[in-house]
Amino acid sequence: MTSNFGFLGCLQYLPERHRLNSSEFNETSGEEELPIPAFVNRVPAKVLPPGVFDKLSYATLVKIGERLKDAKGILVNSFPEVEPYAAEHFSRGRDYPHVYPVGPVLNLTGRTNPGLASAQYENMMKWLDEQPDSSVLFLCFGSMGVFSEPQIKQIAHALELVGFRFIWAIRTNIAGDGDPHEPLPEGFVERTKGRGIVCSWAPQVDILAHKATGGFVSHCGWNSIQESLWYGVPIATWPMYAEQQLNAFNMVKELGLAVEIRLDYVADGDRVTLEIVSADEIATAVRSLMDGDNLVRKKVQEISAVARKAVGDGGSSVVATGDFISDVLGDHF
Structure with missing residues (x-):
């Protein structure tokens, strides 16, 4: 399995x-x-x-x-x-x-994607190199993680509220060929210039491995969770499909290894959560996630060492x- x-x-x-x-x-x-x-x-x-x-x-x-x-x-x-x-x-x-x-069975060699040109990749990694340790929030929701425009706007508002540096991979459709900037609030890119990157695809392994990455808002696919644990990056849970809701529950309630945004959010075929998760709710979870003294962060770093021993x-x-x-x-x- x-x-x-x-x-x-x-x-x-x-x-x-x-x-x-x-x-x-x-x-x-x-x-x-x-x-x-x-x-x-x-x-x-x-x-x-x-x-x-x-x-x-x-x-x-x-x-x-x-x-x-x-x-x-x-x-x-x-x-x-x-x-x-x-x-x-x-x-x-x-x-x-x-x-x-x-x-953990992982592919840690990094992944390429034709949607991210080599120059874009190099610019992204260079930007990460310039950021302080554990200061960047990474948001990525998997190959099928598509949000409605109103929900994307709430996430954007939350990022402005918390003020953290970020890399945010936005898919506007399953194919992943849409413009990630299109659903954003007017002026968002300008207001966050220099402290955030918006893209349609991100090199997840490379970002999680980078010392500047301090938190991961994730759909809770098991591979993503294990990559995050391996590199000692704590997760905020936002499950979408498959067994991700159960993974989120496991991480938050059973293991104490993640911060909860939602455990039961669904965007899987005909089953879609209609409620919009508010910017305030997202911001509260993100602040907890990025807190350097958060117990979850310490436990995840301990598991990172244990995973390597395993x-x-x-x-x-x-x-x-x-x-x-x-x-x-x-x-x-």
């Missing part, structure tokens, strides 16, 4: 829930709190993957959960130190396949990978 222990816990739970209630979740289920065994806290239904609210997708997720029980083993892209309770839950066995925590000699990921290879070669399945 490319996902984490938390999402695996959700897939383990769904068939059990289905035996008691065979219908998909609906809008009235949103405030229901679920006793998912892999989580310390009860999990609000509203942070489950949006697919559980669709009949066909729900049936598919239940079927995947059922089939996983028949697997000989399951690899997850996580490590026990970042999700200790869930890792312990799956280590107990309990008539479930052996779970191998082989993460993939080093004798680390948990290396040991789990070795166990998996031994089990395959020894036909222990």
Whole structure:
């Protein structure tokens, strides 16, 4: 699995829930709190993957959960130190396949994109080089993260309220070929000139790796979360689609490794949060995120060191990978 222990816990739970209630979740289920065994806290239904609210997708997720029980083993892209309770839950066995925590599995070589010319990339990195350490806020919402124009204006207003330096990747459509400046408030670019960059695509790994980056407003895709943890950059959660709501809940409520903007925001097909998140709400979260004394920042920096140990000699990921290879070669399945 490319996902984490938390999402695996959700897939383990769904068939059990289905035996008691065979219908998909609906809008009235949103405030229901679920006793998912892999989580310390009860999990609000509203942070489950949006697919559980669709009949066909729900049936598919239940079927995947059922089939996983028949697997000989399951690899997850996580490590026990970042999700200790869930890792312990799956280590107990309990008539479930052996779970191998082989993460963090990351591509840290940086990414190229034809939408960002080499000169633009160089200018962006040069600008970062000129900023103080941990002073830049990075906002990026994945390849499918598209906001309405009113929401973009609220984010822009929040950036003006807080006054932090920033890099903001704006997608105006799924294709990513729109003008990122078009939906911005009039005069925003001029008012933030010198302290902010707006673009349609950003080299996420390179930005997170840079010492000037101090915070990440993210859609909470698991790869993005792991990249942020690896580089010790704290996240403010703004999930959009797939299992990102559950990831956000996991990071904020279970692990204390992120600051909450929203946990249940959805922009996934027909399911779209209509409420506009206000500039004041965004600004409050961002100020907390960028606070150098924030406990979340300290915990994320500790996890950064642990993540590197996990993939080093004798680390948990290396040991789990070795166990998996031994089990395959020894036909222990």
